[in-house]
Amino acid sequence: YKLYGGSPDPKFSGIEEVTEDEIFVEAGVNASGSNFIEIKAVVNNKSGWPARVCENLSFRYFIDIEELAAAGKTASDLKVSSSYNQGAKLSDVKHYKDNIYYVEVDLSGTKIYPGGQSAYKKEVQFRISAPEGTVLNSENDYSYQGLSAGAVVKSEDIPVYDAGVLVFGKEPGAS
Amino acid sequence: MVLAVFIILGTVLLFAKPWGREASNTPDESGIKAGDDLRGENKSSGYLPEEKIPKQPPATGAFNYGEALQKAIFFYECQRSGKLDSATLRLNWRGDSGLYDGKDAGIDLTGGWYDAGDHVKFNLPMSYSAAMLGWAVYEYEDAFKQSGQYNHILNSIKWACDYFIKCHPEKDVYYYQVGDGHADHAWWGPAEVMPMERPSYKVDKSSPGSAVVGETSAALAIASIIFEKVDKEYSKECLKHAKELFELADTTKSDEGYTAANGFYNSWSGFYDELSWAAVWLYLATGDSSYLAKAESYSDKWGYEPQTDTPKYKWAQCWDDVTYGTYLLLARIKNDNGIYKESIERHLDWWTTGYNGERITYTPKGLAWLDQWGALRYATTTAFLACVYSDWENGDKDKAKTYLEFARSQADYVLGSTGKSFVVGFGENSPKRPHHRTAHGSWVDSQTEPPEHRHVLYGALVGGPDNSDNYTDDISNYVCNEVACDYNAGFVDCLQKCINFMVEAPTRNSAV
Numbered sequence: 001y002k003l004y005g006g007s008p009d010p011k012f013s014g015i016e017e018v019t020e021d022e023i024f025v026e027a028g029v030n031a032s033g034s035n036f037i038e039i040k041a042v043v044n045n046k047s048g049w050p051a052r053v054c055e056n057l058s059f060r061y062f063i064d065i066e067e068l069a070a071a072g073k074t075a076s077d078l079k080v081s082s083s084y085n086q087g088a089k090l091s092d093v094k095h096y097k098d099n100i101y102y103v104e105v106d107l108s109g110t111k112i113y114p115g116g117q118s119a120y121k122k123e124v125q126f127r128i129s130a131p132e133g134t135v136l137n138s139e140n141d142y143s144y145q146g147l148s149a150g151a152v153v154k155s156e157d158i159p160v161y162d163a164g165v166l167v168f169g170k171e172p173g174a175s
Numbered sequence: 176m177v178l179a180v181f182i183i184l185g186t187v188l189l190f191a192k193p194w195g196r197e198a199s200n201t202p203d204e205s206g207i208k209a210g211d212d213l214r215g216e217n218k219s220s221g222y223l224p225e226e227k228i229p230k231q232p233p234a235t236g237a238f239n240y241g242e243a244l245q246k247a248i249f250f251y252e253c254q255r256s257g258k259l260d261s262a263t264l265r266l267n268w269r270g271d272s273g274l275y276d277g278k279d280a281g282i283d284l285t286g287g288w289y290d291a292g293d294h295v296k297f298n299l300p301m302s303y304s305a306a307m308l309g310w311a312v313y314e315y316e317d318a319f320k321q322s323g324q325y326n327h328i329l330n331s332i333k334w335a336c337d338y339f340i341k342c343h344p345e346k347d348v349y350y351y352q353v354g355d356g357h358a359d360h361a362w363w364g365p366a367e368v369m370p371m372e373r374p375s376y377k378v379d380k381s382s383p384g385s386a387v388v389g390e391t392s393a394a395l396a397i398a399s400i401i402f403e404k405v406d407k408e409y410s411k412e413c414l415k416h417a418k419e420l421f422e423l424a425d426t427t428k429s430d431e432g433y434t435a436a437n438g439f440y441n442s443w444s445g446f447y448d449e450l451s452w453a454a455v456w457l458y459l460a461t462g463d464s465s466y467l468a469k470a471e472s473y474s475d476k477w478g479y480e481p482q483t484d485t486p487k488y489k490w491a492q493c494w495d496d497v498t499y500g501t502y503l504l505l506a507r508i509k510n511d512n513g514i515y516k517e518s519i520e521r522h523l524d525w526w527t528t529g530y531n532g533e534r535i536t537y538t539p540k541g542l543a544w545l546d547q548w549g550a551l552r553y554a555t556t557t558a559f560l561a562c563v564y565s566d567w568e569n570g571d572k573d574k575a576k577t578y579l580e581f582a583r584s585q586a587d588y589v590l591g592s593t594g595k596s597f598v599v600g601f602g603e604n605s606p607k608r609p610h611h612r613t614a615h616g617s618w619v620d621s622q623t624e625p626p627e628h629r630h631v632l633y634g635a636l637v638g639g640p641d642n643s644d645n646y647t648d649d650i651s652n653y654v655c656n657e658v659a660c661d662y663n664a665g666f667v668d669c670l671q672k673c674i675n676f677m678v679e680a681p682t683r684n685s686a687v
Contacts, residue, residue, distance in 0.1 A: 007228065046618040116364065131463075
């Protein structure tokens, strides 16, 4: 029998274009005062190419302390605290370069995965405070850009790392 | 990410090139070449490299059967469990999963295929599917080579058979399932992030499961035949396990220990069909006539139509019941115009022109409709049996014509003769919302989020329409839109014939 044929597609592949950001932080301003800023951040893992469990995610929130330096203070005068967090460890303020410092929020040991409402995202609220009477200006902070009170938005300026490797967003000064 | 995609693509190309083969006119020659490939870098895994698709003759059919076949085989890659090898994987939305399977029993049971839109490893339908795919290669090896799908189908079959071998750690022990059906089905998310426990279950001498052990024996016996040319060692290994498993199934003759699949894959038709099916394949694999005698010895146990002594014929070859395929194989082997020939013709007549004034239900648009569950699966699998019959030199010539026409009409129904395709990612108006957790890709344990599937489950044959051709493309409708290993097995098989260019029936390396 000679039947019907039809050629398979030599270029056929199930390798898909990744159509959305899989892992990222959404953030907003939870509270603020003249000497502090409190950020609400939600780390998301909506991975699909392929889906995967992440147990070593961390993110960095970058600030510029130029105004503190002008007031005769240093980064060691800043305090980092948290009133609510789902499994994160907060670092003290760390130096990045020039006047830029950052807080590292490390969720290592917490499984974040695309498998349910409470599994795919974890919330952390953290506060950076300057001593009483010192003005802390957020407007010049790298990671503050685009944030507002009362809502969270996905931010490229709060980069995410998996086991220390940058997987989403950009660090200050990166092109 | 984009960069990673390029790297993966590059890897695939790198793997494809060194072994790319020009079309060969003599199938044997490409068979030998495939063997040569194995002495190359792929030996470690035993998996074959991607082939170059040979130049195709002009297509004359209503649909592109070659592309349908390519995609229908690809579906099995989407179903893979265990540690994945990106070198043999053509997709970027599947990752490692089920890596602790078997750990509860202290053995490695990773691998195999997820059954359907879920993540349980049900060995009865899994081994049936591997057996049917293997049968298609046995009958129509040339068509697979012609379409450049030979290595893909062998790799798929090997993926399942490697797992069956792991499931058989000692002579009289066989693990027949990993995953708890209820716990698995209670969660809706991708395989790679399964949160629940995945218990494993076994049968043995004191708590037997003849149907699942018998079906696995058949799958491995077939594998031993079709791998003989490309991987002799593997072929031997499959045969050894097939023989031992057959003995376990045959000496226990009971499904009493086969309990974890209850409510999902019960052994409704019993195990005698599987025993004979496995024995026939062992006969074809070994030429040892004691297996043939064994297969025939259970013919009075397979079943009759109610209140008659007519061998049953009003169902289909399927994961539960392999009587019909057994009729056909035995008819060809015996070649004596006897009871098996009668039985298979009765069955195929009932599916086509009718038998004794009765005929299977046909939908207005021409689908032979057996049951609301997986109607397309039954039709395409029966179409494959019809194809195999039509190639049997000593079959009835007029019936063969009728059967072949039936096979074509069923294949075309599936591929789009009603104006819509029932194959995901193929043809016109194809299904977009198959009931499949990983292809959907929810991150919130919900069928409705996201509203569209994130991935294309190319090649998956859906359950299909009701008996009036009504079909809804709905993720939650698992009657219409379920997909499964056993659905695709008969479908892949039935597509073979459509692209089989050989002017003569394929030659057989068997005792037939």
